[in-house]
Amino acid sequence: MLDPAALPFPCAALPDVFTNFRILVEREQAAPSAPLARPTTIPPLPPAFAALAETSTVVPDVPQEAHLATARSSFPYALPAFYGGPSAAAEHLRQYFSGALAHTYKFSRNGLTGVDYSTKFSPWLACGALSARMVFAALRQFEAVHGANDSTYWIWFELMWRDYFRFLHLQHGVALYRAQGLSSLGQPSHDAHRFEAWCQARTSEPLVNAGMAELSATGYLSNRLRQIVASYLVHDLGCDWRAGAAWFEAQLIDYDVYSNQGNWLYVAGRGTDPRNGRRFNLQKQMRDHDPEGAYRRLWATQGTAQVELK
Template sequence: MNTSIPLAASDAAATSPTTLIYWFRNDLRLDDNPGLLKACQKANNLLLVYCHDVAAWQMTRWEVPRTSRHRQQFLASTLADLAMQLKSHDSRLLEVEGPPAELLPALARAIGATTIYCEEIAAPEEQEEVAALRAAGLTVETVWQSSLLDPTDLPFALDDLPDVFTSFRTTVERHHVLPPPPLARPQKIPALPPAYAALVEKWGATKGAISSGFADAEPIEHQASNSVTYRTGGRSSFPYFLPLFSGGASAASEHLHQYFDRKLAHTYKLTRNGITGVDYSTKFSPWLASGAMSARQSYAVLKEFEAAHGANDSTYWIWFELLWRDYFRLLHLKYGPQLYRAQGLTSLPQPSHDARAFDAWCQARTGESFVDAGMAELSITGYVSNRLRQVVASYLIHDMGCDWRAGAAWFEAQLIDYDVYSNQGNWLYIAGRGTDPRNGRRFNIQKQAHDYDPDGAYRRLWSAQ
């Protein structure tokens, strides 16, 4: 006679082991990672995965690579730091090579998982990846976590997001909308699935295999830090080949705190339009783009600084720039794929394009010295100032008659701080196909050179590459 008492359905679920996958995307950190925290709370066994998608190694329709060695190496150091932090929590990061839509269902079957947690990214290709996983029968729990402000705290529905940034900013400030504090990292990361070793043997990506997929699109070898230092001559405004500027949450945290410890925030508005050097801007963007630092972490340290040393126009401007970053994200939530059309949010005709002119722009051979200097810096270092980004983008669109989408693709390939939201938003803005109330920004290149490089020092620094 069976005298055991049947478990209620909820009790049975509570006692059965839950195996989940957490898929890292652009959130390569443990602290202030709501999606990871939720996965840790739900799982008994948790597989932590990063996918190196081979699509990133292919050429675009504009005949430029999707990524470069600059981005590859910054990502590699970011993942190495994440792996180190996970190891300190008795866990591991599984790096796999291939399309997430193929690899993640296979991994799920191998460990008996049916649910994946990941960051929500409101861009078309990233949305398609999630849709493909769901079509494969997986439950995908996405968590919106890359913005400073929580969209649910805004004083308007996303459909009513103002189409002018100033209106958005003033509304947010008038209603005193503030970001939530950053979350602590998980106290404990669930154990790896028992089959983890077999997964590594079958699917684990090797560093050599990953590296071999990338086209060497820059006039610089990145085989060793000393060779990079030699070729850049110490000129880089973001020397990611040095430990203090390497990828990952460890370097991000150190940089964040040293920036405020040196009180550079009090002069940010005065220096932010600089074009060379490591201190003219916050330089948070590469770590924000990879998710090694969250916007809420940077804001929290900003507020601590203001409480201790006082607020001024410059510290306000850091908040202002973080709001701009949020605005481009919210535009994606409102408009989605419309931001990727040739006409953008307008009814303008198809943009013209000159393939030869575009190639000259990419290769820093336009004949316009200020533009060529900026393009040389970008190609050689993977970074260029915000001021020069606007200048070279305006020149490509308005002076060379090229398609803004080609320029966006080149920035995607080259910039170590490439961020899908800000990249798309800024190129649309310059092209007059986004939400700019002035219908585009055409810069007078000679005036820009006179204002920001009056003695020609920047042009000499990057000439004859």
């Protein structure tokens, strides 16, 4: 979103803490450039690709299991409105800012299920059908017409987090993929049996199992649940955070290498966050976000043996 050259500091001097990064960016009023206009012409395809394009279909080949999971999915990509191209992305962007959703985002963003609790921009951002600058421009246009509030600010806040993880990669590179990350911690522990149980949604925790079942069936998971299941893998099951990051890479339809790696480092306490990791209290998370158990019932797993936490 932000041009590295427009930052109030070089990437090599990126603040260690996101809050300090945000304060400096906002104090200096650094802002993204406007999105480029659509090209009026596109160079012709090379002959070999042109012949292939003439015989190809534009209808996505959606797996049957995606259709089966559509009714429960928070990102039902089997439906035309959620296809992966720029037309669906542009329409979703228009639709999101056409109503009041942006004015309630801060209060709904921790929801666990449904299409409207969060922006759902991430799959299109991840595949390049939508740019962060396009989202920012639409956000500012919405604020100019309907007014800004804490929720519209929080969309900007999340876009800054996305940028921060990119700048972190420019600063540290391959160090972010080593076992210790940016910390002084030693080699993380790992238990292959527990990791397999986590992947297969057969731990001893129903909320974790529900989240992992949704991820497996749909390739999508709310931000709140991503943090919950990641924390459980690292801090409760004692598994290597890199295995969790790799599993998310293999499953997520909105996989983004920068955000994925940055968030797993953050949860594991091996990134730049001074709190040495984020361990979530599962009982509190259930009380706060699934008090009636609706989400757990929606994605309940049955007939699988659970691993015991010893």
